[in-house]
Amino acid sequence: MKYDMLLLRFGELTLKGRNRNRFENTVLKHVKSVLRPFPAATIQKEYGRLYIVINGEDSESMIKELKKVFGLYSVSPVIVCPSELDAIVETSTSFLKQMPLKDGTTFKVSARRVWKKFPYSSHEMNHLVGAPLLQEFEQLKISMKDPELELRIEIRETGTYIFCEVIPAAGGFPRGSNGKAMLLLSGGIDSPVAGYSAMRRGLEVEAVHFYSYPFTSRKAKEKVMELAKVLSGYSGRIKIHLVPFTEIQTSFTTVGQDNLIITLMRRSMLRIATMLAEREGALAIVTGDSLGQVASQTLPSMNVIGRATELPLLRPLVTMDKNEIMDIAKQIGTYDLSILPYEDCCTLFVPKSPTTNPNLHVVERIEASLENLPAMLEDAVRRTESVVLTPRSVIETDRDEETIQEDWF
Numbered sequence: 001m002k003y004d005m006l007l008l009r010f011g012e013l014t015l016k017g018r019n020r021n022r023f024e025n026t027v028l029k030h031v032k033s034v035l036r037p038f039p040a041a042t043i044q045k046e047y048g049r050l051y052i053v054i055n056g057e058d059s060e061s062m063i064k065e066l067k068k069v070f071g072l073y074s075v076s077p078v079i080v081c082p083s084e085l086d087a088i089v090e091t092s093t094s095f096l097k098q099m100p101l102k103d104g105t106t107f108k109v110s111a112r113r114v115w116k117k118f119p120y121s122s123h124e125m126n127h128l129v130g131a132p133l134l135q136e137f138e139q140l141k142i143s144m145k146d147p148e149l150e151l152r153i154e155i156r157e158t159g160t161y162i163f164c165e166v167i168p169a170a171g172g173f174p175r176g177s178n179g180k181a182m183l184l185l186s187g188g189i190d191s192p193v194a195g196y197s198a199m200r201r202g203l204e205v206e207a208v209h210f211y212s213y214p215f216t217s218r219k220a221k222e223k224v225m226e227l228a229k230v231l232s233g234y235s236g237r238i239k240i241h242l243v244p245f246t247e248i249q250t251s252f253t254t255v256g257q258d259n260l261i262i263t264l265m266r267r268s269m270l271r272i273a274t275m276l277a278e279r280e281g282a283l284a285i286v287t288g289d290s291l292g293q294v295a296s297q298t299l300p301s302m303n304v305i306g307r308a309t310e311l312p313l314l315r316p317l318v319t320m321d322k323n324e325i326m327d328i329a330k331q332i333g334t335y336d337l338s339i340l341p342y343e344d345c346c347t348l349f350v351p352k353s354p355t356t357n358p359n360l361h362v363v364e365r366i367e368a369s370l371e372n373l374p375a376m377l378e379d380a381v382r383r384t385e386s387v388v389l390t391p392r393s394v395i396e397t398d399r400d401e402e403t404i405q406e407d408w409f
Helices: 017-034 059-066 085-097 122-136 190-200 218-235 246-254 258-280 299-306 322-332 360-369 373-382
Strands: 005-010 042-046 049-053 072-081 105-113 140-142 149-156 159-163 180-184 204-211 238-244 385-389 394-397 402-405
Touching (some): 085 122, 105 122, 180 258, 190 322, 238 373, 246 373, 299 360
Parallel strands (some): 105 149, 180 204
Antiparallel strands (some): 149 159
16 A cells, blocks of 8 residues: 555653653654655644654655654554545555455544644544445444544544554654663574564663684674664664683682672673773663573572672663563564574573572672682773674674674764
8 A cells, every 4th residue: 555654753752741752852863863764754733742854765664663662652654635525535545545454344434633624523533434435334233442443533624633553662762862771682582582672661771792713603793793783773773792711711710609600790791891881981881681580680699790890780680581582582583693603602601500699798708719800800991892783794704713794874
């Protein structure tokens, strides 16, 4: 079906009072960046809504991308006609003729008269449009409560908008409207979902990934880059910091406390992420912890690990079970990448019996015995490679080296 416009509705940001205009302008900026591949499309802004005039562009492709914009609650493809009764009835009839209607389809008309000088009220328009449609389409059956098909009509001075679909969008708050945080991004299922959840709450997220070459393969690193690229589809772009972790990780294998290796590694990761956060102006750290899922995510373990940083630790998945997390991963497009069989640095050094109740004083004493640990942490930060990815970035890998080519919007 050929549509004339797309109607975009704002979500939670409508509750923000004095900040509303700033939030709406942030969404508008994001929408403009999404529409760059569709140069003929134009944007019209109204209070609480955006309208995109399609001008012959591919509406399905536009909707696919707009659904990812945080701060948008829903998208509706719209047909426009003159604000005259005969034109509205004629356009509504033509509109329904293009839809696959089956016998017994429940139906109603929901008219809304925005232009108060229009001669008929909203209630009158429900009957004036609904009656001829019921005569034209015998397969329709009127139902005022939860109909299968709801024809929505918005009557405005400049034209009347006719549509049926209300396609859910990402919702939440506009990108970056609530500050910046660092995301600990592994190659697993949980951390990309945590990143998505944080971005949906208006956080600008920069990813931090720890790799231990040659213990982890370049394929594992490439996998994480692809995960970050998927997340960039929801934010427009994302910066990822690739931290060399081999020296730090192997140093913990020499202390004779194998059951504490994961605790020690996670604390060092938080310290490095904190240094990067201070450098990048981030105010929190996001992790994919889910309470009780693994040994490092028991409450005692999270308590000891979390004390390695003074920054707030945000754990969006903390009360979710694995099935809930997997469902979101499939929805946002990270699941198939996450289950690829390339191990990250944490899974390689998991002991047979990791502690679920580490002692903070013992952990701190072990760290103090590693005199070079602070220098190794600082060196890892110095050698960190930072790359900005967009949904259209091209990641190329060969046997000798990895190169990343940027293809900006």
